[in-house]
Amino acid sequence: MKKTSLKKLLRAVLAPIGKGILIFAIFGLALYTYAAVTFPGVEPAPVSGVVGMYIGLSDTISDGSAGGYEDANSDYCATVYTGSHICTGDEMINTYHHNPGAFGADSGQVWINNGPPGHDATLANDCQGWTVDVASQSGYGRYGSIWNLDSDKAALQFCDADLYFACCK
Numbered sequence: 001m002k003k004t005s006l007k008k009l010l011r012a013v014l015a016p017i018g019k020g021i022l023i024f025a026i027f028g029l030a031l032y033t034y035a036a037v038t039f040p041g042v043e044p045a046p047v048s049g050v051v052g053m054y055i056g057l058s059d060t061i062s063d064g065s066a067g068g069y070e071d072a073n074s075d076y077c078a079t080v081y082t083g084s085h086i087c088t089g090d091e092m093i094n095t096y097h098h099n100p101g102a103f104g105a106d107s108g109q110v111w112i113n114n115g116p117p118g119h120d121a122t123l124a125n126d127c128q129g130w131t132v133d134v135a136s137q138s139g140y141g142r143y144g145s146i147w148n149l150d151s152d153k154a155a156l157q158f159c160d161a162d163l164y165f166a167c168c169k
Contacts (some may be wrong), residue, residue: 052088052168054095054102055081057110064127064134064144064159069113072130077167087168088113089154092147095168103149109157110166114145127159135160 058076066072069086077084087095089112095102113126122141127133132142135158143156147166157163 051094052085052091053099054087054092054166055084055169056167057106058165058167061162061164062111062130063162064111064130064132064142066127066130066165068131069126069129072165076165081167081169084167084169086111086113087147087166088115089145089147091168092154092166096152100152103152106149108150108164109146109148109155109161110164111157112145112147112154112166114154122156124156132159 059080060076062072062076067075073085077086092112114124116125122143124141124143124145127142127144130144134142136142142159144159145154146157146163147154149166
């Protein structure tokens with residue numbers, strides 16, 4: 001291949017890349033300038049997501065048959081703490097790490113939401129979405145997730161246990 005043909009080929013291939021980089025740089029500078037002029041003095045905040053924290057116990061106990069997720073949230077937590085819901089494992093860990101004193105004088109084991117099955121040999125799925133109150137059925141154990149407020153650890157509990165719900169907001 002001739003030297004001039006190679007130069008032409010390289011120019012043809014590299015020219016669009018250079019134009020793309022130039023367009024990207026101009027657009028990025030324009031966007032930065034727009035943000036700086038439109039929102040002066042505003043610094044970006046770290047992304048943290050929305051994870052609730054433990055605020056207390058339900059005022060009554062229940063076994064695993066609490067009427068389903070929606071009813072369990074409204075009947076056991078939202079009636080006691082407006083706008084609250086049954087805590088998830090993430091929320092209990094968030095509370096433990098960021099506000100360990102939030103558990104206060106509360107003690108013992110409490111139901112928490114943990115969602116889909118989390119154990120192959122059993123059905124550990126929030127007592128089938130808070131609708132089952134038996135320890136076993138069809139040869140499988142039926143479990144819900146609990147948080148031990150004394151040891152700050154999660155575990156599984158048969159669905160026939162009567163426990164309070166942990167409420168978060």
